[in-house]
Amino acid sequence: MKLLRVGPPGQEKPALLDREGKYRDLSGHIDDLVGNHLNASQLKSLAAIATDELPEIDGDTRIGPCVGHVGKFICIGLNYSDHAAETGAEVPSEPVIFNKWTSAICGPNDDVKIPRDSQKTDWEVELGVVIGKAGRYIDEADAMDHVAGFCVVNDVSEREFQLERCGSWDKGKGCDTFGPLGPWLVTPDEVADPHDLGMWLEVDGKRYQDGTTRTMVYQVPFLISYLSRFMSLQPGDVISTGTPPGVGMGQQPPVYLKPGQQMRLGIDGLGEQRQRVVADE
Template identity: 80%
Template sequence: MKLLRVGPLGQEIPAVLDDQGVIRDISSEVDDLAGEHLSASNLARIASLDLSRLPEVSDTTRIGACVGQVGKFICIGLNYADHAAESGADVPPEPVVFNKWTSAICGPNDNVLIPRGSNKTDWEVELGVVIGKAGRYIEEANALDHVAGYCVVNDISEREFQLERSGTWDKGKGCDTFGPIGPWLVTPDEIADPHDLAMWLEVDGKRYQDGSTRTMVYQVPFLISYLSRFMSLQPGDIISTGTPPGVGLGQKPPVYLRSGQSMRLGIEGLGIQTQEVIADPDA
């Protein structure tokens, strides 16, 4: 099942993409794709609906972030061996954990803003994992039972803020619009193996990233179990699991985003994002 949220920013309604590719409004059945509505039982109830009886939504309607009311947006750094190498870093002995602020979340096709003072805004296509069942100290063997679905994440990063301005990575990761998610939240029954998905990203039609989740160092069950040692995981939390090589920082010389450019990125089975890059009008 492919779930999505559509409508103006802050007024999104829940929807499903039916077998014919038609968007169907499910707001009469569920308030939002958030919190308890992401449980396995609620998702099963949505899957049982006769979608042909539900209103169609125009395919020109804005697509918002595929999850609402996100509590935590947790990211894993250097989780692809080949990306660590291009960054000049060793594969970490334990997962590198940082946060994107939830105010960074935006729709998959919304504009990405280059923040004030930025010269090194970069891209990262990543597999997002959305939690559907709360837990602490989750056993790795049971970890996938806590997954509501998967989505595409573009982990936009300002490298100077992240790496050159002292402190943690967070300040370069959480600027407004630095977290496009979606277009869809794809339920696990549609993804045979989250560790065997092609992923790619292009800037102005040039492909920079062309990788696969096969090269992920720490896989999804381990990450869920690991993170749950340090915090409770709640329905609607997003885990962004790292990026393959090909980021702007890794080019020789480095290449960074400029106003007027466009990004297009996707993951096999999870859909495609397209973003225009513009200077922040408040910068």
């Protein structure tokens, strides 16, 4: 299934994308796509619904983040060998973990705001993993049982805030609108191999990122198991798993986003995002 949330910010309702590309209203069955509705039993019940009997929603309706009320937005840094190389960094001996604040989350086609005093706002297309089953100390062999689905993430990053100012990466990663999620939450039965997906990102029609999840260093089952050693994973948590090469800071010379530009990005089978870049007021 391809699940989504549609409507104005803060008023989104759950929906399903049918085989004809129409949005179908699920609000008669669940109140929202949030943690307690992302378990395997609930998803199986949604999959059994006759979609042509669900009310149709106007296709021009705004798409919101594909998961509501996210508890944790956990990110993995330098997790693609070719991206590490372009930044001059070594592949880490253990996953690099940082956080995006949940206030960074926005819809896949919402405007991305360049923060005040920013000179180095950058882009990163990433595979997002949405947790559907809680767990601690999860065995790697069981890790995929904890996945509700996958989505596209744009890990927007302010590089000066992240790397040149003292403190953690987090303050360059969690600015408002720096975490577009969606358009769809795609259930695992529709993703044959999350480690064999093409992914790309364009700015004003120029393709900067054109990679594949095949170059991911630490794969999804390992990441879930690893993270669960240090925190419990809860339904609705999102893990953003790293980016392939082609980010702005890796260009020669570096290229960063400016107001008025347009980003377009996607991952095979998971849909596309489109964002206009604006200056924050």
